[in-house]
Amino acid sequence: MAVRDPVGATWRLIRWGGALAKHDALIPREITPLLPAWARPIAGFVHLFAGREGRDGRPGQRLGRAFETLGPVAIKLGQVMATRADIFGIEFARDLGRLKDKLPPFPTQEARREIERSLGRPVESLFTDFGDPIGAASLAQAHPAWLADGRKVAVKVLRPGVERRVVKGLDAMRLAAGLVHRLVPAARRLEPEAFVETVARSMYLELDMRLEAAAASELHDIMEKARADGAHMIAPKVVWDGVGKRVLTLEWAVGLPMTDPAAIEQPGMDINALADNVVRAFLVQALDYGTFHADLHEGNLFASAPAELTAVDFGIIGRLNPGERRYLAEILWGFLTRDYPRIARVHFEAGYVPPHHSVEAFAQALRAVGEPVIGRAASQVSMGRLLGQLFEITALFDMHLRPELILLQKTMVSVEGVARRLNPDHDLWAAAQPVVERWITRELGPRAQVRDGLREILSGARALSRLVQEPSTSQTVIVERVKTPTWLAVCVVVAMGLSTAALVMSLWPGIVG
Numbered sequence: 128m129a130v131r132d133p134v135g136a137t138w139r140l141i142r143w144g145g146a147l148a149k150h151d152a153l154i155p156r157e158i159t160p161l162l163p164a165w166a167r168p169i170a171g172f173v174h175l176f177a178g179r180e181g182r183d184g185r186p187g188q189r190l191g192r193a194f195e196t197l198g199p200v201a202i203k204l205g206q207v208m209a210t211r212a213d214i215f216g217i218e219f220a221r222d223l224g225r226l227k228d229k230l231p232p233f234p235t236q237e238a239r240r241e242i243e244r245s246l247g248r249p250v251e252s253l254f255t256d257f258g259d260p261i262g263a264a265s266l267a268q269a270h271p272a273w274l275a276d277g278r279k280v281a282v283k284v285l286r287p288g289v290e291r292r293v294v295k296g297l298d299a300m301r302l303a304a305g306l307v308h309r310l311v312p313a314a315r316r317l318e319p320e321a322f323v324e325t326v327a328r329s330m331y332l333e334l335d336m337r338l339e340a341a342a343a344s345e346l347h348d349i350m351e352k353a354r355a356d357g358a359h360m361i362a363p364k365v366v367w368d369g370v371g372k373r374v375l376t377l378e379w380a381v382g383l384p385m386t387d388p389a390a391i392e393q394p395g396m397d398i399n400a401l402a403d404n405v406v407r408a409f410l411v412q413a414l415d416y417g418t419f420h421a422d423l424h425e426g427n428l429f430a431s432a433p434a435e436l437t438a439v440d441f442g443i444i445g446r447l448n449p450g451e452r453r454y455l456a457e458i459l460w461g462f463l464t465r466d467y468p469r470i471a472r473v474h475f476e477a478g479y480v481p482p483h484h485s486v487e488a489f490a491q492a493l494r495a496v497g498e499p500v501i502g503r504a505a506s507q508v509s510m511g512r513l514l515g516q517l518f519e520i521t522a523l524f525d526m527h528l529r530p531e532l533i534l535l536q537k538t539m540v541s542v543e544g545v546a547r548r549l550n551p552d553h554d555l556w557a558a559a560q561p562v563v564e565r566w567i568t569r570e571l572g573p574r575a576q577v578r579d580g581l582r583e584i585l586s587g588a589r590a591l592s593r594l595v596q597e598p599s600t601s602q603t604v605i606v607e608r609v610k611t612p613t614w615l616a617v618c619v620v621v622a623m624g625l626s627t628a629a630l631v632m633s634l635w636p637g638i639v640g
Contacts, residue, residue, distance in 0.1 A: 128301065128324070128327070129301075130298055130301050130302045130305070131294075131298050132295075132298055133302065135295065135298065136295075136298040136299045136301070136302040137302065139295060139296070139298070139299035140299050140302060140303055142197075143197055143201070143299065143303075145176070146193050146196055146197055147190070147193050148173050148176040148177065148181075149176060149177060149178045149180060149181060149193070150177070150178075150180045150181050150189045150190065150192055150193035151174065151177040151180075151181030151182070151186075151189055152181075152186065152189045152190040152193045153173055154169075154170040154173050154174070155186040155189070156170075156174060156177075157186055159171070159174075180192055180193075184222075185218065185219075185222055186219060186222075187215075187218065187219040187220070187221070187222025187223045188222045190205065190222075190223065191205055191222060191223050191226040194226060195226065197296075198265065198292055198296055199265035199266050199289065199292060199293055199296065199330070200292070200293055200296025200297055200299075200300060200326075200330065201296065202226060202265050203265075203326055203329070203330055204300065204326055205223050205226045206223070206226055207322075207325065207326050207329075207537070208220070208223055209221075209223035209226065220540070221544075229262070229263065229264060230263050230264065230265055231263060232259075232260035232263035232268050233260075233263070233268065233286060233287065235257075235258075235259050235260065235270070237287060238260070238268070238270060238284045239257065241284050241285065241287060241373055241374065242282070242284060242371075242373075242374050244373075245336075245371030245372055245373040245374045246369070246371045246374060247371075253274070253368060253369055253376075254272040254273060254274065254280075254282075254369075255273050255274065255275055256272060256273045257270060257272045257282070258270055258271040258272060265286075265289075266285060266286060266289055266293075266330075266333055266334070266442075267283050267284055267285045267286060267289075267333075268283070268284060268286070269281050269282065269283050269284075270282045270284065271379070272376075274366070278366075278378060278379075279378075279379040280366055280369070280376050280377060280378055280379055281363075281376070281377050281378075281379055281380070281439075282369065282374065282375070282376050283336065283339075283374070283375040283376075283377075284373065284374055285334065285336065285373040285374075289334070290334055293330055293334060297323070297326075297327050297330065300323045300326065300327075301320070301323055301327075303323075304319040304320045304322065304323040305320065307319045308320055329442065329443050332442055332443070332444075333442035333443070335372055336370060336371060336372060336373055336374055336375035337370060337371065337372055339375055339441050339442050340365045340367070340370040340375050342441040342442075342444045343362055343363070343365050343375075343377060343441040344364075344365045345418060345444075346362045346412075346418065346420055346438070346441060346444070347361070347362040347363070347364060347365070349412060349416045349418055350362050350408070350412070350438075352416075353408065353411045353412060353415065353416070356411050356415065356562075356565075357407060357411075357561075358404070358407055358408040358411040358412070359400075359404040359407075359408065359434055359435050359436060360404065360405075360408035360435075360436040360437070360438055361381070361435070361436070361437050361438070362420075362437070362438050362439075362441070363377040363378040363379070363380055363437065363439065364377070364378045365377055366378065377439070380429040380437045380439050381429060381431050381435070381437045382429035382430045382431030382435065382436075382437055383429060383430060383431070384425070384426070384428070384429055385425040385426075385428045385429065385430050385545070386425050386426055390429075390430045391430065391549065393430070393431065393432050394432060395432035395433050396430070396432045396433060396434070397432075397433045397434045398549050398550055399550055399553070400433065400434035401430060401434040401436070401549055402545075402546040402547075402549040402550045402553045402558070403434075403546075403553075403558040404434050404435075404436055405423065405428070405436065405542055405545050405546050405549075406542055406543075406546055406555060406558040406559055407558060407559070407561070407562050408436060409423060409538060409539075409542045410559055410562040410563065411562055413445070413447055413452065413455060413535065413538075414452055414455065414456055414562065414563070414566045415566065417446060417447045417448065417449070417451075417452055418444060418445070418446050418447075419444070419445045419446075419447075419538060420438050420441065420443075420444065420445075420538070421443040421444055421445035421535075421537065421538045422440060422442070422443045422538070422541070423438065423538055423541050423542050423545065424541050424544070424545065425545060425548070426440075427439050427440040428545065445535055445538060447535065450477060451477075451535070452566075453473070453570070453571075454473055454474075454477050454479075455535065456563055456566045456567055456570070457469060457470065457473040457567075457571075458470055458473060459559060459563045460563050460564070460567050461473070461493075462497050462556075463556060463559075463560055463563065465497060465498075467490045467491075467493040467494045467497060468486070468487075468490045470490070470493050471486050471487075471489040471490035471493055472486060474489065475489070480524045480525070481524070481525050484524045484525070489524055492523065492524070543555055546558070
């Protein structure tokens with residue numbers, strides 16, 4: 128999308144630059160020795176604006192603090208950057224991952240007015256009791272409430288006027304992405320404008336509670352089906368009477384939030400099984416259904432014994448088409464079985480690597496990524512690090528960032544982080560193997576090949592039947608010559624004559640002289 132207000136966006140970018148300089152996050156002092164000689168005085172000048180906030184912590188921590196002061200769009204940008212460990216590094220992404228989206232709540236009375244305006248009915252007509260906020264983020268806050276039938280629910284209400292702030296912030300981001308694309312050719316492979324639009328789409332979805340309600344309902348149904356495959360994760364039911372553009376009502380989540388240390392100390396809790404379930408629930412959603420919760424961090428997960436999970440906050444949903452699901456499964460299976468030629472072929476078949484490169488050379492590069500992790504202890508093998516190295520290798524083969532895979536990679540890294548924090552020695556690959564193996568067998572095994580062959584035969588038979596029933600008819604093409612009007616021809620001749628005369632007169636003095 129185009130920048131709507133270039134002047135306003137420019138001013139906001141200047142303010143952003145000031146906040147980043149104050150936190151020593153615009154040109155961090157750690158990279159100054161790596162800059163060209165001509166750029167170091169500029170960096171030194173910028174460092175003069177760093178305050179106390181710019182002297183404490185690592186670059187990722189300082190950038191996170193700067194984003195917290197800049198509002199919801201900057202916070203969302205930081206959260207998405209935290210998913211790109213392949214670009215920014217593991218430690219930097221981990222520091223940004225701790226970016227806090229917590230703000231002081233707005234008054235309960237104001238929340239009640241927002242609910243009544245959105246639903247068109249008094250709060251008392253839906254809830255017998257409506258409590259004070261239990262959590263406030265940059266976009267919305269949550270309230271406990273009770274329905275007439277005694278059920279406890281969570282009511283999420285958007286902040287007043289937040290849409291206007293988001294639109295202005297996205298305008299500034301689009302301007303910045305356009306400047307980076309034009310002025311920094313090396314950054315074009317990272318598709319900065321597509322990256323910003325990914326952030327924008329996720330924020331627009333989060334600003335309409337009706338869309339989040341639909342996503343919550345869809346994931347509730349998917350998770351119910353997935354439980355049969357060992358995915359122990361559920362989503363609360365949507366209370367549709369309490370859903371409007373700015374209001375979302377869900378049944379109260381079962382268990383304790385995983386941000387609470389007491390969550391893993393509940394009687395009968397199996398920590399290892401809980402870590403396995405986080406990984407398997409995500410993979411079942413992504414591979415089997417092509418729709419997955421794309422924000423699976425501890426703040427959005429509740430745990431209950433023995434190893435059950437409840438997911439909340441459905442503002443970001445990832446979707447994979449059949450080709451992308453196959454890509455994910457074959458990549459994971461290829462690394463599990465050390466079949467690097469297979470991984471290489473998948474990249475070429477999916478069009479992720481341009482065809483002028485060599486499949487064999489790409490497979491060799493993939494072996495350089497996979498072999499160092501084979502046989503190492505599970506606690507030393509990071510899926511996030513593996514993905515980061517994979518993207519470093521693909522950069523050599525002109526593989527551009529695929530926007531549709533951003534949420535997939537983000538969620539894989541988040542899920543790995545949750546599992547490893549539950550159990551530092553958790554074997555992520557062992558947890559993933561049953562799900563991936565089942566998918567490979569079902570979708571690419573001998574039965575699948577027979578099934579796909581039959582489908583192609585049936586599809587061909589239907590096409591042939593349609594051709595017999597509705598034979599193609601020949602089409603007659605009529606070519607009509609359009610005669611040029613006489614007046615138009617006369618005007619053209621006169622214009623050419625006058626032009627020639629004017630040219631000769633302008634050159635005549637030089638010719639005579």
